[in-house]
Amino acid sequence: MTHQIVIIGAGYAGLMAANRLARRLSPGRARVTLVSDAETFVERVRLHQVAAGQAVPEAAVPDVLRGARFVRGRVTGIAPDRRELRLGSTTMAYDTLVYAAGSVADLEGAAGHAFTVAGAEDAGRLRDRVARIGAGGTLAVVGAGATGIELATELAECHPALRVRLLASEEPGVQWSPRARAHLRRVFDRLGVEVVTGAKVVEVDASGARLADGRHVTADAVAWTTGFRVITLAREAGLAVDGHGRVLVDETSRSISHPDVYAIGDAAAVRGPGGRELRMACATALPVGRNAADAIVARLGGREPSPLRFRYVVHCVSLGRRDGLIQFVHADDRPHAMALTGRPAALVKELVVRGATWMARRGMIPQMPGATRSSTRSEPSAATSANAPEANARR
Ligand SMILES: Cc1cc2nc3c(=O)[nH]c(=O)nc-3n(C[C@H](O)[C@H](O)[C@H](O)COP(=O)(O)OP(=O)(O)OC[C@H]3O[C@@H](n4cnc5c(N)ncnc54)[C@H](O)[C@@H]3O)c2cc1C
Structure with missing residues (x-):
């Protein structure tokens, strides 16, 4: 009988897994179906460019699939005991499920007023807001991780008439080398990005951001880049998850509680060198998606799968x-x-x-x-x- 493999999510991880599975398994052996609520694949790593007003490449999901079937829909429930997904009023059966539902912004105290670049629509909303701010207006970017740094510099370069403030709890790039930090400082100076360090934002309101030490940073728009979280679908389904709701998996990306389920990308808690959890990143989503697909193929063929071996470069x-x-x-x-x-x-x-x-x-x-x-x-x-x-x- 044809083995039904269903993948939830058409991000980097889901696409990698879908295309690899379809490439490696004959249609008679397995049917690969990718379900996603998004019709379009937008390069998520370019969403700061979208927010800055640039056009970025995008493609219809069916056009980036090679051999897998696409079903557009939002998965609203998973019943692992029946091996079934709920898609609105219909259900879809699977033999093997690959969970690649990604992550969304975690706005903490900023909900309601802050913008984000976590998804394509979020980035589009920020772009539209920025376009309405007149010359001399101020944009505040909360968080000096890579997303915050990329967003602040992109906004400053594309909108030189606006003032861009980067609100950071620590020096931007503190986790990198002195050479990298020195370069960041030069670029911020050149682009006129004002860095406010020691800034722990506790609230975003209509006129800017309030800091833990009582200061208020005025801004026409505040973009929040510090927090990302996963949706609750896996937890609600009873899959073993960590404290953040990421699916706990073994070294082949298989759920530790449900052997018919694999989890990859931002939605999974995958261990890397030294047993440390891999960062939510496209750079981890791709190899993990590939390895999970290979593990599924190996097990279908009665072979022992190779564990993930990952190193950062x-x-x-x-x-x-x-x-x-x-x-x-x-x-x-x-x-x-x-x-x-x-x-x-x-x-x-x-x-x-x-x-x-x-x-x-x-x-x-x-x-x-x-x-x-x-x-x-x-x-x-x-x-x-x-x-x-x-x-x-x-x-
Ligand atoms: C602005 C920005 C810049 C970045 N830059 C980099 C970078 O330079 N390098 C890097 O390594 N990483 C970068 N990242 C992180 C990277 O984009 C993510 O780690 C990566 O996209 C994760 O891939 P994923 O496939 O797990 O999830 P996602 O890309 O989030 O895809 C998840 C998919 O699941 C779908 N989905 C979610 N819920 C459901 C549901 N219930 N039903 C159906 N479908 C659903 C979504 O629509 C989406 O298609 C960046 C992120 C951002 C926001």
Whole structure:
């Protein structure tokens, strides 16, 4: 009988898994179905560009699938005991489920007034708001992780008539090398980004952000980049999850409570070097999605799957369209002294972003010279992470 594999989510992780499964399994052996509430695949790692008013590539989900079936719909429930999904008023059966529902913004005390760049619609709302702010107006970006740094520099470069303030609890780039931090300071100066450190934002109101020390930072719009969370679908289904609601998985991305379910991408709590949880990142979503697909194929064929082997290589951060920062890191994400900056770094970052989409669309990750076959070592060097240890280990 044809094995029914259903994937929830058409982000980097879900697309990688769907395309790899469809590529590796014959239609008679398995039917691969991807369910997503979004009709379009938008490169999520470019949403700060969207917020700044740039047009970015997007594609209809069916056009980026190679052999998998697409069903548009929002999954509202999972019944693992019956191996069934609820999609509005209908149900869909599965034999194997791949949970790749990603993450959304966690606005904490900022709900109602803050903007985010967590999803395409969120970024579009911020873009529309920014467009209505007159010259001399102020934009505040909360959080100096990689998302906050990318957003602040992109906004400052695209809207030189606006004042951009980056509200940071610590020095931006504190987790990177001195060379990287020095470069960030130069770029902020050049673009006129005002960095407010020691700023713990406790509330966002209509006129700006209130800080824990009582200060109030005035702004026409406040963009919140510090928190990301997962939806409650997995927890409600009774899957074993961590304190953040991310699905607990083994080293093949299989749920530790439900062997018919795999979880990948931002929605999964995957362990990497030293047993540390991998950051929510496109750079982790792709190799984890690939490895989960390979594990499913192996088990269907009665073989023992290979465990995920992952190492970090670099953090790639854009600083507007003409500047960037590539921080080289050890396998466990600690920074090397070495960092590439300026235009060459901007070019590398752009290639990495394009490469990530290319890999997700093909369900493959090219091997780098010297990388071992079963390792994901090559992956991050092509699609590597950007980002800082923000809330929920984002990026
Ligand atoms: C502005 C920005 C810049 C970033 N830059 C980088 C970067 O440079 N490098 C990097 O490594 N990472 C970066 N990231 C992080 C990266 O984008 C995420 O880690 C990555 O997108 C996670 O992929 P995913 O497939 O797990 O989830 P997502 O991309 O979030 O995709 C989840 C999918 O699931 C669908 N879905 C959710 N719930 C349901 C449901 N109930 N029913 C049906 N479908 C559902 C969604 O519509 C979506 O299609 C950035 C993030 C942001 C916001």
